[in-house]
Amino acid sequence: MEFNGPSQDAILTDPKVIGKSTRRIDGPLKTTGTAPYAYERHDVVPNQAYGYVLGAGIAKGRITAMNLEDARKAPGVIAIVAATEHEPVGSSDFNHAPLFGGRKIAHYHQAIACVVAETFEEARAAAAMIRTSYEPEDGTYDLAKVAPSAELEKGGWGDARSDRGDFEATFGAAAEKLDQHYTTPDESHAMMEPMATIAAWDGDRLTVWTSNQMINWGKESLASILSIPEDKIRVDSPYIGGGFGGKLFVRADAVMAALAAKAAKRPVKVMLQRPLIFNNTTHRPATIQRVRIGTDKQGRIQAIAHECWSGNITGQDGENATAQTNHMYAGDDRMTASYVTQLDLPEGNAMRAPGEAPGHMGLEVAIDEMAEKLGMDPIEFRILNEPKTMPAHPDRKFSERHLVRCLREGGERFGWSKRQAKPASVSDGRWLVGMGVSAGFRGAPTTKSAARVALDGNGGAKVTTDMTDIGTGSYTIIAQTAAECLGLPLEKVSVVLGDSAFPVSSGSGGQWGAASSTAGVYAACIELHRSIAQKLGIDPQTIRFEDGRVIGAGKTVPLSDLGQLAATGEIDFGDYKKGYDIGTYAGHFCEVGVDRYTGEIRIRRMLAVCDAGRILNPLSARSQVIGAMTMAAGATLMEELAVDKRFGYFVNHDLASYEVPVHADIPHQEVVFLDTPDPYSTPLQAKGVGELGICGPTAAIANAVYNATGIRVREYPITLDKMIDQLPQV
């Protein structure tokens, strides 16, 4: 069905299941350790052997020789797929760096071999016996050095450049001006479950049990990479231990498992060992950002520009940190531009809120700096510059936008009025204490999504779709949707996900999954309504579903009497969206303490007030937002892939040296959802929240650090070594 908005389904007038805080229906499997994650699927196919992937020891060049003799003779070894003996695999629209590229090395830890053995330990030991010699080539690894030669981005997620009016002239003439640079580092997804796949061939048919966010993309790209027809491939990924964008695309685990299974003539399981995650897979590219803001004397923004420089192995698409700037603040004369340069570091690609997450780290600090210049409260400065329509495209209306409410209500809840505008004026023992605020914006994309809904003949229903649950709670909101549409209690609905044999869904990514996949399930339910109506001779317009019964035309029929009726439906979104700017919005608040002696920064409390459409399940939505706020704390205060500019790789490639927040870093988080359904978004009036939560808390923390200390660090992460020279004398 095509959705053309605005939605007005009657089930939304008094929903019984949707919108209620609901515990995950897959929770017991997770808490008992029985949810089958990719590497532990011992039962799907017998006789599984272990594959171990060997990563390249140089960043760029060629393999001149690989000595495989010792490895071949090592105990338990069944087969070796090695770069010197195997053709490079193909590529796909979704992969840029080669996943297995023969002798040519494009980045550090590129897969160069997979050793298959009877046990994991044997495979690992044999892999270490392979002696590889290289002919290294010089590479380019220093973003700051090559940024000046960067060109406008090609083929990224957002607008490479947008212009309205004459920015330069208006900025030049503005009464008050800010012109600042900010940098963000390369970051790793560092998800809990590393990439993992079990691959098995049955003749020319390949099955991969894997951990992947986008089943259909995975199937398409495997077909392209391995040069086999799509219909010969099955991808199955029912449980995923986190992805954050790192599992949007198939990676070397899947490709090497498939090649290794062919070579070994046996099913092979491969998990990328933790040290490979950082350089073998994708990461969020570093950015250099420049923000310029010009206002009149009263603080009205007249000119605003946001430019970003990043690099990637492709030299084409990078991290477009300007993405939010077209949506956020008024100003008639404006410009954004994203420039990308070629680097020989591993592939940069999507990570939770690509572009917008680092973009807020520039823009929302610049807004704080500008407010201070103007002597204005940063909340009032933002509200003064709240636009009436989309600022970069004034012809686009906002569908629903309550950013001002987010900031106002957040300010009240957080006790913003107690903030001292003058930095470094509050202390608590040895701690300098400060508060910071940021606005948050993240688009609310939706995309085509299908599902099948089947009555089981016993009064229950089963939903199948290739949608994934990456820990977000998809199982539960899909069950809630079907239960609502069919008038069933939640426990009567079962959900099976992640199998490419099922109807193609939106998948999980870009914050589009919850809104799109539930819309797809809704579409399937509407189809089912139609066939039930037809079967019972009821007008589809008047048919109702309540308490496990169908009601209409004077009849009341239990669903269990209808046999095993099933329907497949697909939601598609019409062109109407082009006329609207559909986004999600937040007010983010943070209080930090900074140790006046050591400069250690510790978060004291955080608040997010979110405007994100109908919240399908407040419990799991809250989990998404607090998880994102935690990731934002990491991005602001500690996460950084350290680039070795001589050897061309990320040095800190394990979880002891790539620090992400631990519990002790995150003392108190509060999340508030405004009740703001958006009829222009989906039939259920829903949007995503998983990425909104990381858009802004970063800047709120940074602004709080400034408020606490009077020290403005514009190079993330904000660590004590960057402040120590400016801390108060002790």
Added chain:
Amino acid sequence: MRSFTYQRAESASQAAAAVAATPGAKFIAGGTNLLDLMKLEIETPTHLVDVQDTGLDRIEDTPEGGLRIGTLVSNTALSADQRVRRDYAVLTRAIQAGASGQLRNKATTGGNLLQRTRCPYFYDPNMPCNKRKPGDGCAAMKGYSRQLGVIGTSESCIATYPGDMAVALRLLDAVVETVKGDGTARSIPIADFHRLWGDHPERETALEPGEMITHVVLPKPLGGKHVYHKVRDRASYAFALVSVAAVIQPDGTGRVAFGGMAPKPWRVEEAEALLPQGASAVVKRAFANAKPRSDNRFKLALAERTLAGILAEARS
């Protein structure tokens, strides 16, 4: 990980004899450091002698009024011992600032003293490292060295000893007791236990091949205020950028040792004599010959400020 043979020893002397007699053999205690290094083939022992049945898991009072800690006493047990908490609080605090609860349950006293550096290049077998492979060169020297040493390092290696417990032990003037392969015992003052490695970064301690730690002895308590301040980017579960262990007496004298700065816990007795003059005097003297790099120079200011905080709190 290379394959290896394995045996469990029933006494310290048996363990020491077994390791001394077998080329390439090593002791294994909790395994929390050694096994990680073996998985990356940074350590490649051919034979492991497990010491967990040697019975050295008690903390005894000594006639001198101190404590004698068996090498198998876990970090958790040592830091929780009532006598340690009361009389050597700096040791409890240092241990609890390290690793995680799970690791401390497994980590032993001897194993903790012998944990190896956390230099990121040491952990990547593709990179040149003199400590891993003498004569190979040092990737960190012109690379990413924010965590690494500022003093006591050498032209061949700028890594640090990363542990926390040893910093407190150095402050307390502990003594390490060992038994050698031939059955002879000796006592090594903690000050001499970790070496300044010079041209031999692979030789990190005074132990001879096959020499086993049996006990760590604490002299009688010092009194005073016990502080361990470990500074790091996240609040827990991270190695120190800088740590400061101190015992401050009511008259303003005391002791101070630094972690995260050098190949060994860094304590300079002449410097600590300057404690009554304040942090700046102490740090200037203790780090007079420091050779920081541009990305770890901050450690010197940080050490001074951390100590200043400790002194301010001790006075209040």
